[in-house]
Amino acid sequence: MAKEEKKTQAVENKASGQISYPLGKINFIFMGISLLLIVIGFWLMTGSANVGETFNEDIFESSRISTGPIISFLGFVLMAFAIIYRKKDKKAQDDTTTEVKE
Numbered sequence: 550m551a552k553e554e555k556k557t558q559a560v561e562n563k564a565s566g567q568i569s570y571p572l573g574k575i576n577f578i579f580m581g582i583s584l585l586l587i588v589i590g591f592w593l594m595t596g597s598a599n600v601g602e603t604f605n606e607d608i609f610e611s612s613r614i615s616t617g618p619i620i621s622f623l624g625f626v627l628m629a630f631a632i633i634y635r636k637k638d639k640k641a642q643d644d645t646t647t648e649v650k651e
Contacts, residue, residue, distance in 0.1 A: 572632070579631030583624045590621025 594617035599605040607613075 573636055575636060576631050576634060579634065580628060583627035583631055586624030586627060587621050588624075590617045590619070590624055593617030593620065 593612045596607055596610070596613060597605060599608055
C-alpha cells in the first residue's frame with residue numbers, strides 16, 4: 550500500500566511540471582558571457598613570438614601584458630559566479646514574509 554502512495558505522489562509531481570534544474574537560463578547567459586570574455590582575453594595575449602636574432606618589442610605591449618590577462622581573469626571570476634548564482638524563488642520568499650507577519 551505504501552508503494553502505491555509513493556507512485557501516485559511521483560506521478561503528481563511529474564504532472565504538475567515542478568521539475569527544478571540546478572542551473573537556470575540566467576546561469577547559462579552568464580556562462581556564455583564569461584566564456585566570451587575568456588576567449589577575448591586570450592586573443593589579446595596572442596601575437597608574434599621573439600624569433601631570430603632581432604628583438605621583437607611587440608611582446609611587451611600593454612594588451613599582451615595587462616589588458617588580456619585582466620579580461621581573462623574577469624571572465625574566470627564571472628564563470629564561477631555564473632555557476633554559483635541562484636535566483637531567489639518568489640514562492641519561498643512569499644512564504645517567509647507571511648510567516649514573519651503572523
